[in-house]
Amino acid sequence: MSAVLQLSNVVKAYGDQRALDGIDLSLPDDSYVSLLGPSGSGKTTLLRVIAGFEQPESGSIHFVGKDIAAMPPHERNIGFVFQNFALFPHLSVYDNIAFGLINRVVNPVTDDKIVASKVRDIISLVGLTGLEDRAVTQISGGQKQRVALARTLVTEPKMVLLDEPLGALDANLRARMRSELRMIRERCGVTFLHVTGSETEALSMGDTVLVLDKARIAQQGDSDTIYNRPCSPAVARFLNCYNLFPGKLENDRFASPQGLLGFDGQPRKSADPAYAIRYDRIAIRPAGQIAAADEVQIEGTFVASEYTGSAVNAFFSLDDGRVFEVEAHLSHRAPENYEPHKRYALAWKREDALVFA
Template sequence: MLTLSRVSRRYGGTVALDGVDFVVPENTYMSLLGASGSGKTTLLRLISGFEEPDAGEIAIDGERIDGKAPHLRDIGFVFQNFALFPHLTVAQNVAFGLRYSAVSPVRDEAEIAGRTQDALQLVGLDGFGHRSVSAISGGQRQRVALARTLVTEPRIVLLDEPLGALDANLRARMCDELKAIRERLGVSFLHVTGSETEALTMGDKVAVLANGRIVQSDTPDVLFSSPRNAEAARHLNAWNIFDAGLCGAASEAVRLAVRFDQIDVAPQGQVPSDRPHLSAKYLTGEFNGPTALAFFRSKDGTLMQVVDHLSCPRLPALVEGQSYDLHFAFDAARQFQEAV
């Protein structure tokens, strides 16, 4: 189990991480979701030992690792750009960590060959060992990078935006493969991403990092359906967040959040009396295959989104520039006492 306790990191006057408490349980695929500048790269660098925290503790299975050199932490790291050696073959890349480890390097060539072969077989690259890394696809290079990490049998594997350099089809396949590999190994993966879809798809648990803090850590279904605060909801890209005052509530300090798929649209003045509503101007629509997004602008300038599932359409015909009433059930709204 990886544990971060009150971990902070500053760069001059800029706070990158602010007293982070974070746990990656044993045998878990943990996704860490954060926007650019949220501190997620800093968090990885502190765990891996490329940087040290200004305050707090980092431990694996109760043993503190902050202050230790990176090669003494027993952590695997898969980089977004793969970081493979172009002059070495696939097998030589995978074997590198065994052969040149600073701690207990493997000298027995038969053991190196066997463990390398096992790692390549694990990631679906059996028979590729003799190839140059420049002669294989992006998805295959990603697997080589993963095999090079796994062959050393780390206690936890850190993945820094591991699917970011792949095309959409490869990303989908690698999602399934990464999860299957992790389950076979029984070690924990910490997968850092800026994609809410990727985080929810991959993680047994998902943590949201915003403004240098973990604002929520939950299972994907709980996080998606019940964000605890406005920051967590914003990162899911599925919730409209707006002032309660737009619906006639007394306090403008209260923020409401309603999911894109739980807002209905009606001509002005035709909202059922038992449903809260707000007025907004229709801007444009976006067709996404099985769904369509409708974009609105409320009176205070807030952008509102409504999703329509084309297998069961529920929105009226919309005219650009015309105002409508957006309405929703009382129990669809979450209420946050947070500033904008």
């Protein structure tokens, strides 16, 4: 698959603080790309540099084979959907969508029939038929999101940047809009670069997932690779599905506050040594039960459990005060009841552990 966007060693600083510190990435054409990262990691800055709203201190940006680093935003053919939608409250749904076509600097559309045809087609595409004359102050959050997207798509950009586009929506609507955004993108055949702080959103939507950490791309890959094989403790920690122990490698085991922990496979190189085990790879047993030869086992005191609908998360306090989390999917078995303040054995297969050293 050919690359639609390539960044090489892009640096953006505000004073002495680097918001982007040597960004290298290549994004495939006709794909959905999720950009995941904690607050302050540089996600929005990266979008603004790609769009041309911010100028980098150094590095190159090539879009559809052209160097666009010095090109103004309106000449880049890149759409931008803002988190707050940035709609014009005094204009109707139709006029908001038509605005970009009529008022753009490059090749504005002056023929009313062409404008009407293009707007009608994009309104149908995003599911707003029948709302053309409605004021944007009289439509729902999900409909506003579609208007903002339609206003961008009607100008036929080669790529669309979305800055946390689902952040202003309620949980049910967010879940529904995930699939709708993917369907809309597939019909248009353009690349979407979708910024989010939600690991669930990023993994469920992205054909490719980028993880941004401390102004650098920490990992790039498909959702399965990111989820099952995070490249560093920082990525594993941000995915919010791994228990991590600090420590160091000692021969073929990992020395941690919980003792020597076994593992299979090769440790991954990291400046931040850690032992990681995913929440849903852990079995809870009566304290004192003997572990199998291929297992690792520690003990903890049950604190509380949390029901999330599809799973139950149980929380245990370890001897050093660390909280240890276990996730049990309800599709696998009925939820267990654990006694508060009672000790339990927590066991997992050696092969399921990830070690960074």
